[in-house]
Amino acid sequence: MSQEISALQKARYAYQVKLPKDLAHGANVSLVEGKATESAADHDAVKKLFPHTYGLPTVTFKGKDEGKGKALTVGVLLSGGQAPGGHNVIAGLFDGLKSINPASKLFGFLGGPSGLIDGKYVELTAATIDAYRNTGGFDMICSGRTKLEKAEDFEKSRANCEKLGVQAVVIIGGDDSNTNACLLAEYYKAKNVAIQVVGCPKTIDGDLKNDQIEASFGFDTACRVYSELIGNISRDANSARKYWHFVRLMGRSASHITLECALQTHPNVTLIGEEILAKKQTIAEIVATICDSITKRSAAGLNFGVVLVPEGLIEFIPEIKTLIAELNDVLAEHKATFEDFKSTDHKIDFMIGKLCANSAKTYSTLPRSIQTQLIFDRDPHGNVQVSLIETEKLLIELVNLRLRELKAESGYKGKFTSQNHFLGYEGRCAAPSNFDANYCYSLGYGAAALIGAGKTGYMSSIKGLSKPGAEWVAGGVPITMMMNIERRHGSDKPVIQKALVNLDGGPFQELARNRAEWAVATDYVYPGPIQYFGPTEVCDQVTKTLELESK
């Protein structure tokens, strides 16, 4: 811990988190079982892989005080990227376990799944927990990206748990980490090892979501931080009236963050990867969409604007996906020849000669800086590193080129000057909003209840999130219920279905209804920073995504 603690962090220690009413008397609850469940798809295949954890019923809690239960010893770990509220999950778990029996113990495995595998841990005391209540970050026990999926690692984890007397592990992570939580639960159940495994849905990306899990934690807070900044940038654009701001937002595999921020701030152009993929849009079409807004606004004297770009954009564009695949093939096949060329020009020309006609055309139209990046910045396997491409700069360059053509072709006479931004690390470790503080604490508290009730292979769940906290319904969902089989790296794997932006869903439809107007008008909304105190309509909002999805 730092020696100095900010005034806000101190004040937030005193925040009274709210629990769903069925957990208000403690985590030693009795369960109400729902019906037996099926996986999201591929029932037989998933059932075959998870004979012991498949088909379990969903459960909810019965909210009366059951008195003291058995003391429990539990381990917890954080997996994957940071998300606001992780510390509150742990605090809720701690308090929940203590509510069952004050002699319960909680260990934190350090640095993610590797802490469990390698036996690096710390016992979490009340003093530690108190120092992290309602704070951002994962620094209490840190996270890591080690994949927990091999039997060897399961055995090592078992040994470490047994040494500590840990009878349950809580894995706080995204879709892949929860899939692995279920693999671990199944493995232990199959081997009659008395270690339960419970998951908690974490990710700012918002793509761990389904009928059972209404939202992953951290999405609310991260989107509010990004929307604060987009609002400030938009207000600057509307004040200076001379810049187009291109803002790239974190989120590679889905565009939920971009969509939510757009609904909160009303930018002129919002690109949604899932739509681009569904409509098989080319990069020229995307550039045309942006230029359409620029030229229309310019005609109205408005040579400024805001464009939101999801981080994963170019991986959604079919022609770029094809191009990258071909580049990888050519680089692999002609490595020596390619590297013999001294000048970049020769390398680019050689590459154009080897690509298929369509890809050669796509590659030729890219700005030189991107052409160079695509053939030079390769990962250790020789592959193009898509994540390094600054898509917002690529779009700015292409828009600039297209606007020059439009000056010649049409009556466009505007000035186009741009600024670019990437927002990601600015929001992942923000102190959780009241929503996320309550949601995370409830998830952790619910996980304690599931453990107390002997469950394994479940994800802690809170439903009714768009309603006030007292109406939230806590329970557990069998992880297998969210699974299907997908082809990954050449083999079939059971995975939790990733939630992409649903083009027929409320949030996207809200964007679709308004975007023609937003493209031309200056209709920016300025949400401002997250407020933790003050009027409830300011401090206890839910995301537009959650609001529109619950309608």
Added chain:
Amino acid sequence: MSQEISALQKARYAYQVKLPKDLAHGANVSLVEGKATESAADHDAVKKLFPHTYGLPTVTFKGKDEGKGKALTVGVLLSGGQAPGGHNVIAGLFDGLKSINPASKLFGFLGGPSGLIDGKYVELTAATIDAYRNTGGFDMICSGRTKLEKAEDFEKSRANCEKLGVQAVVIIGGDDSNTNACLLAEYYKAKNVAIQVVGCPKTIDGDLKNDQIEASFGFDTACRVYSELIGNISRDANSARKYWHFVRLMGRSASHITLECALQTHPNVTLIGEEILAKKQTIAEIVATICDSITKRSAAGLNFGVVLVPEGLIEFIPEIKTLIAELNDVLAEHKATFEDFKSTDHKIDFMIGKLCANSAKTYSTLPRSIQTQLIFDRDPHGNVQVSLIETEKLLIELVNLRLRELKAESGYKGKFTSQNHFLGYEGRCAAPSNFDANYCYSLGYGAAALIGAGKTGYMSSIKGLSKPGAEWVAGGVPITMMMNIERRHGSDKPVIQKALVNLDGGPFQELARNRAEWAVATDYVYPGPIQYFGPTEVCDQVTKTLELESK
């Protein structure tokens, strides 16, 4: 205005701004005159240029209700870059004028000084003012960068004021804009034109500051937004434990923002331009400072950290200043030869041959991307565009190179992976903090009082800013009092002395005392977002700069 207004903006409309007690009964106050004043330096030269506005006394207000005064017609304009609180200055001015006489009128000149010169204006009604109270941005009347300094423009402005019956103009701007406000005041007084001119001290950069003006408005809010984000980034660094984050912060001519943010967040390394200049540090020494922190932390197992870089850094490094001057000379002298070279390599080699030995060495050690940028990205006059250089990326490249050497030379075995950020537009248009909301409103209200009292060539001032609002002392300062003569673009000009970071001052000394510890330890502070409601110790903090300067 947008069709939708955020919940926070609505709630902020209701915020009750606080006025210094001497303005609490209205702006129709009597004045208490101080002693006659002298300019900051160059007394005779400044006096000669400002015979009618030189030597005036400072004034404060006497806080009792003087009843109704004469109705006033006033114009206001915003000059230069956005800063949080501009709308509140205008709201304070409006309310102050109405408090003197409800029949008073306020016109807003549109788009900065050019609105005054070209006669583009709007009458500001109560409805307009109410829609912008306590909001960020300058979008109510927008700003501009036209310089108001020629007699011809003063005459045009006069004609526009006379047409509207405007008897006083309030110029909200930075040091240059307030210098020009004084030139305008002097011009009108010399010509017996009955138009008063009053200035208000605006700039997020914090460099308009002296014995009379304790802080420019917007600095508080902008630094809080940047510190929120730096805190979030630091917490991410401390959670992921794998990245060094290099954060460049707005502020070209002074490093006040970087210093304030460092005091709020305790990063591992903070670069202060004024110190680098004073110590004549080379870029190699700066890189060594950063590498020292990296290697020490790495030895302690901490391969992550945070570095703050002021936007104007490279202009403070003597060797780079010399290099850029030489590059400009060579490019001017050998334009044709230089452009005849086809390849970048040839151009760079040619350049190295023409530079003096020291500059050639400096240029040779720069990464190629920067070498290229320095000779390709030139402005219309053929000069190197220093502001385009992404200093944080330059430092990352140089640090990477140096660390590779250190691996060979010393025992450094760490991993260095970096992320870069630039924070500027994210904070300039944030809704003003309570401090800035009150300060700006008071500045505007005080400007109305100065106008009512017939003053011209004054800047509205509030003193005692580190104390609670009720203890603030409102008044006016003759602008000439802050002036000296400086050489600009080859001629001597009267200007308001720019406040650079004082290396003997409290804020820098606080950094100097702590930075050795912060370089090695992880002592981050997480200030979190600006809070507008809630505990006073959270919502009504003053900047560390103000706090330490008032000690």
